[in-house]
Amino acid sequence: MDLHEKHLTMAEWEALILALIHRAEVGEVAEPLENVHREKGSHYDVIFVGGGAGGRFGSAYSQARGLRQLVVDKWPFLGGSCPHQACVPHHLFSELAREMDYMRWNAETLFFPKFDDAKASIVEAIEVFKNGRNNAHAFMNWQSKEQLDMEYILNSWATVVDKNTVEVNGETFSCDNLVLATGAGTYLPPEIKGLLAEPGTPLGDRLLKRGVYDFSALIDPGLDYEPTSCVIIGGSKIAIEYGSFYQAAGCQTTILTRRQLMRTESLHHVDEDLRRYVVKNMKLRGMEIVEGCEILEVLGTERATGVRVLLADGTEDVFETDFVFIGTGERPPTKPYVDALGIEVDEKGSIKVNSRMQTSVPGVYAIGDLIGSPMEMFKARKCGMTAAKNISGEFAEFDFSEYPDFLHTTYEVTWVGLTEDEAREQYGDISVLQMPPKGIEDHEVCLPLSEGTMLYGHSRPELTGFQKAIYDNRSRRLVGAHHVGYGAKDAFQYLDHLIKKGITVDEMGEMNELFLNPEHFIQLSRLRAGNRDLTSL
Numbered sequence: 001m002d003l004h005e006k007h008l009t010m011a012e013w014e015a016l017i018l019a020l021i022h023r024a025e026v027g028e029v030a031e032p033l034e035n036v037h038r039e040k041g042s043h044y045d046v047i048f049v050g051g052g053a054g055g056r057f058g059s060a061y062s063q064a065r066g067l068r069q070l071v072v073d074k075w076p077f078l079g080g081s082c083p084h085q086a087c088v089p090h091h092l093f094s095e096l097a098r099e100m101d102y103m104r105w106n107a108e109t110l111f112f113p114k115f116d117d118a119k120a121s122i123v124e125a126i127e128v129f130k131n132g133r134n135n136a137h138a139f140m141n142w143q144s145k146e147q148l149d150m151e152y153i154l155n156s157w158a159t160v161v162d163k164n165t166v167e168v169n170g171e172t173f174s175c176d177n178l179v180l181a182t183g184a185g186t187y188l189p190p191e192i193k194g195l196l197a198e199p200g201t202p203l204g205d206r207l208l209k210r211g212v213y214d215f216s217a218l219i220d221p222g223l224d225y226e227p228t229s230c231v232i233i234g235g236s237k238i239a240i241e242y243g244s245f246y247q248a249a250g251c252q253t254t255i256l257t258r259r260q261l262m263r264t265e266s267l268h269h270v271d272e273d274l275r276r277y278v279v280k281n282m283k284l285r286g287m288e289i290v291e292g293c294e295i296l297e298v299l300g301t302e303r304a305t306g307v308r309v310l311l312a313d314g315t316e317d318v319f320e321t322d323f324v325f326i327g328t329g330e331r332p333p334t335k336p337y338v339d340a341l342g343i344e345v346d347e348k349g350s351i352k353v354n355s356r357m358q359t360s361v362p363g364v365y366a367i368g369d370l371i372g373s374p375m376e377m378f379k380a381r382k383c384g385m386t387a388a389k390n391i392s393g394e395f396a397e398f399d400f401s402e403y404p405d406f407l408h409t410t411y412e413v414t415w416v417g418l419t420e421d422e423a424r425e426q427y428g429d430i431s432v433l434q435m436p437p438k439g440i441e442d443h444e445v446c447l448p449l450s451e452g453t454m455l456y457g458h459s460r461p462e463l464t465g466f467q468k469a470i471y472d473n474r475s476r477r478l479v480g481a482h483h484v485g486y487g488a489k490d491a492f493q494y495l496d497h498l499i500k501k502g503i504t505v506d507e508m509g510e511m512n513e514l515f516l517n518p519e520h521f522i523q524l525s526r527l528r529a530g531n532r533d534l535t536s537l
């Protein structure tokens with residue numbers, strides 16, 4: 001469908017995308033959606049293969065710099081997996097988990113009714129998401145075309161022929177620069193038996209055994225029964241986030257993990273006090289966490305019936321369940337690029353790039369999840385922007401080794417900078433301002449106290465969360481901040497910037513807080529800022 005002379009309203013976009021998704025679901029080949037200025041020819045300064053966050057932001061930046069760009073995506077909308085199967089549903093489920101948790105703890109107090117497990121349906125939550133996601137899809141296309149004037153071909157596969165040639169629906173487009181941005185998918189460890197329906201099904205078009213889901217299968221085709229329990233394989237962010245949701249929805253959840261929870265390689269700077277608070281509170285909600293185990297097999301022939309593991313003590317055990325959820329991380333499928341371009345990849349298959357997003361093939365860039373960890377939104381978008389800057393002639397680098405990080409349980413868990421142990425090792429002389437203070441038990445103090453924890457503060461102080469700020473005593477600079485609670489996540493975007501700028505305890509003490517503020521960092525810093533020699537609080 002040629003849209004380049006048309007202006008679709010949001011409602012028209014929604015209807016169009018919905019119809020195309022439906023046709024794909026029933027196996028029909030649907031026509032492409034095109035906003036292509038063919039009057040300008042078929043040559044581009046840059047072609048983005050993949051229109052997720054990286055490809056979309058890279059395209060927008062290229063446009064803004066006066067480059068002619070084309071972005072191609074297999075789905076009928078831009079924005080990638082985020083609005084379709086990944087970040088947006090995860091945030092919806094985490095919000096629901098928080099609400100259900102709140103209702104459970106407060107059930108039959110004040111005006112809160114008895115919590116009704118029968119109404120906490122995982123299937124319904126997925127339906128709510130699927131019925132609503134189309135609006136975000138529509139906005140991605142509307143904004144990209146009407147506001148940002150991107151050229152795009154959607155609902156279409158791009159085949160990379162060589163570094164200057166891309167084929168889409170039998171038509172050839174040429175480019176001076178190519179940006180690969182096709183993301184990653186769930187990693188299915190080959191050593192775990194029984195994940196797939198048919199042993200030996202190639203990973204590319206794999207079919208999970210019935211009763212086995214990853215974050216994407218959970219949504220499409222979607223969970224079609226209300227599970228009685230859940231066993232999660234792997235200890236990733238996905239495991240923690242989705243597991244907390246299932247548990248809050250009344251589905252008894254067990255996480256089977258090789259390492260201690262939150263000690264997986266992709267999570268850096270996780271403070272031990274924060275980790276303990278998080279894990280303690282997951283267990284308090286009834287989750288079972290089995291650490292140090294090796295996952296051997298998903299049992300069941302027709303459908304999953306359990307997971308067989310080797311426990312830390314060397315014995316074998318079986319965790320019975322009708323719902324196995326995969327949390328073993330993600331890897332990018334890069335073989336087509338290796339085959340077509342001879343591009344260099346690392347041992348996990350991620351495309352190797354330098355700090356300018358340039359691959360081993362001149363003129364070819366790679367961005368986002370395709371280049372490996374961290375598979376986070378900020379990185380994908382800024383990778384796209386960095387590639388576009390370099391293509392437009394600027395020398396631009398992007399260092400994503402240090403960044404603010406987060407995950408959800410029934411809490412927001414957020415951190416930036418060094419942990420207490422790392423700071424002590426690096427600086428020696430440090431001060432730690434934390435709540436509850438060291439030596440005080442969680443139940444002894446109703447702090448941190450703010451929006452989201454006010455009621456707990458007055459009835460269950462141990463649920464109010466945890467926070468910690470770490471200063472280097474010599475320079476008086478903030479070197480780390482850690483928080484479990486509600487409402488503080490946004491602050492960490494700015495704290496990251498302030499830490500990089502070298503903000504001191506004195507400058508923190510001069511800031512204007514909006515009282516009651518969720519992380520208490522400003523007032524705690526002010527309480528100590530007057531001291532010539534900083535000490536902990």
Ligand code: NAP
Pocket residue numbers: 090189191192233234235236237238239241257258259263264265266267295327328329330373374375376406407408
């Ligand atoms: P991940 O952080 O890469 O963790 C993978 C997990 O799988 C680890 O616990 C790992 O254990 C385990 N694992 C791998 N192979 C295994 C095996 N054979 N047996 C048992 N366990 C195995 O995974 P993820 O959470 O899916 O995240 C992928 C990327 O997406 C990350 O970059 C993450 O930051 C990002 N993401 C972000 C969010 C967010 O909320 N910001 C949400 C989801 C994903 P070991 O630790 O023992 O290796």
Ligand code: COM
Pocket residue numbers: 052053054056057078079080082083088140381
């Ligand atoms: C967000 C997708 S859901 S994008 O980063 O705006 O493209």
